[in-house]
Amino acid sequence: MLFDDTYKTISAHSEGTYRDKGSKFIAFAYPIKSNEEVKDILQKLRSEHPKARHFCWALRLSPDRSIFRIQDDGEPSGTAGRPILNTMLSANLTDLLIVVVRYFGGTLLGVPGLINAYKTAAAESIKESKIIEKTVNDIYEIRFDYLVMNDVMKLVKDEQLTILDQDFDNSCMMKLEIRKSELNAILGKIEKMESIQIKYLFTA
The missing domain is CATH 3.30.230.30 (Impact, N-terminal domain)
Structure with a gap:
């Protein structure tokens, strides 16, 4: 690496x-x-x-x-x-x-x-x-429909991601901390899900 x-x-x-x-x-x-x-x-x-x-x-x-x-x-x-x-x-x-x-x-x-x-x-x-x-982490915001909540939560649990902020309504928002070295693999999995918007915020 x-x-x-x-x-x-x-x-x-x-x-x-x-x-x-x-x-x-x-x-x-x-x-x-x-x-x-x-x-x-x-x-x-x-x-x-x-x-x-x-x-x-x-x-x-x-x-x-x-x-x-x-x-x-x-x-x-x-x-x-x-x-x-x-x-x-x-x-x-x-x-x-x-x-x-x-x-x-x-x-x-x-x-x-x-x-x-x-x-x-x-x-x-x-x-x-x-x-x-400490690890170098990128902070991403994802927005998704309530219907895909289970898929998102499973990914968060499987990849042991840290949730910094979340807001669940009809449209859901979550701020996630993703370790730099695992970024491509995790973003790849998120992008495969339907109706999810990803936005890079900053590096911590």
């Missing part, structure tokens, strides 16, 4: 801590789905840690792991965001944001010390998290 339709992320928020020469680095890992979530998370952390000096972070998004952003937040360039991102790359995780909150301890750590601190704190937060594997 050419397309790898699985990816790894974390199931829930986790934390890890690293200390060096009086400085404290607290890493907060969050499973996220979009860039937009970052702002609220940062605001929350800044209000919870008003005395912290730096809020450095990295994120990686999308099942193909192609989207990433890094932020050094006042630390020397390349000493914070990049090492945080590298820990995600090593663990092969995506749909993830890690923010490392630094309390300055009065002693400068130097570039190698900073890189090690941010990398280690981020790795600790990953170590404390539960890593889960």
Whole structure:
């Protein structure tokens, strides 16, 4: 199979801590789905840690792991965001944001010390998290007559499809999650049924 339709992320928020020469680095890992979530998370952390000096972070998004952003937040360039991102790359995780909150301890750590601190704190937060594997799924909407309801329900049961939404009246609607690698086979079966309209919505 050419397309790898699985990816790894974390199931829930986790934390890890690293200390060096009086400085404290607290890493907060969050499973996220979009860039937009970052702002609220940062605001929350800044209000919870008003005395912290730096809020450095990295994120990686999308099942193909192609989207990433890094932020050094006042630390020397390349000493914070990049090492945080590298820990995600090593663990092969995506749909993830890690923010490392630094309390300055009065002693400068130097570039190698900073890189090690941010990398280690981020790795600790990953170590404390539960890593889960997800599949890449396409979301489809199907509309059909009530008369073919039994056929549709049998297909859903046989193929173990997830129903995200449904509305049954004279005309019925169902939103289904279909795993990418099984898409062609399942769509083929749906298309063979009578009076069914299929519409692609998005990929999750």
